[in-house]
Amino acid sequence: MTPNVSLDAYQNKIKRILITEEEIKAAIKEAAKRIDALYDGRPILLVSVLKGSFVFASDICRAVTVPCEIDFMCVKSYFSGTVSTGNIKIVMDLNRDVSNYHVVIVEDIIDTGRTLSEIIKLLKSRNPLSFTLIALLDKPDRRIVPVNVDYTCFTIPDHFVIGYGLDCAELYRNLPYIAEYNTEE
Ligand code: IMP
Ligand code: MG
Numbered sequence: 001m002t003p004n005v006s007l008d009a010y011q012n013k014i015k016r017i018l019i020t021e022e023e024i025k026a027a028i029k030e031a032a033k034r035i036d037a038l039y040d041g042r043p044i045l046l047v048s049v050l051k052g053s054f055v056f057a058s059d060i061c062r063a064v065t066v067p068c069e070i071d072f073m074c075v076k077s078y079f080s081g082t083v084s085t086g087n088i089k090i091v092m093d094l095n096r097d098v099s100n101y102h103v104v105i106v107e108d109i110i111d112t113g114r115t116l117s118e119i120i121k122l123l124k125s126r127n128p129l130s131f132t133l134i135a136l137l138d139k140p141d142r143r144i145v146p147v148n149v150d151y152t153c154f155t156i157p158d159h160f161v162i163g164y165g166l167d168c169a170e171l172y173r174n175l176p177y178i179a180e181y182n183t184e185e
Helices: 007-012 021-039 054-063 114-124
Strands: 014-019 044-050 068-080 083-092 102-110 130-138 151-155 178-181
Touching: 021 054, 021 102, 021 130, 021 151, 044 054, 044 114, 054 068, 054 102, 068 114, 083 114, 102 114, 114 130
Parallel strands: 044 068, 044 102, 102 130, 130 151
Antiparallel strands: 014 178, 068 083
16 A cells, blocks of 8 residues: 555545454453463563564453563564565564573464464474464464464454554554454455
């Protein structure tokens, strides 16, 4: 999308709200409770997979009560329009040794599973004390590579979605809700 997109065209792409702000808030509370119960006072390292999970991670880190450090990895999945090409690049890695940490990965969405399976392989090879995967959204119909998710907030049908961190060509990440993207020209 060009930076000079018209407001009309921008708004027309927001087809309908799938998950409201209130529903997201309630889901964050539940996910945080799960993390708290799982770690029972032990400190965690929350790893946010950028860019898509930055909003989710910022809400999760404020909802958990266990001691929590935060770190970021930036992974780029290459898209042709709204379809993932399967090419993944680690643009920014963690710059710490995770072998002393209980690692909690926070991901925005599991689609084909390719991105997460790569991240999981990489992080597990670094021997963290434990490893948990929390996903905001899951589109199981699209799975190509199996992924073991410990907790998913919402399972959704095979729609391309935007908002709450998720983008289409870098726009819409700032929507406070999750919406279906209008793929019609
Ligand atoms: P994967 O296909 O599971 O590897 O998904 C890779 C990445 O594609 C996700 O982490 C998202 O950043 C992005 N993605 C997948 N589906 C959607 C979607 O519906 N909306 C926006 N981004 C998506
Ligand atoms: Mg992502």
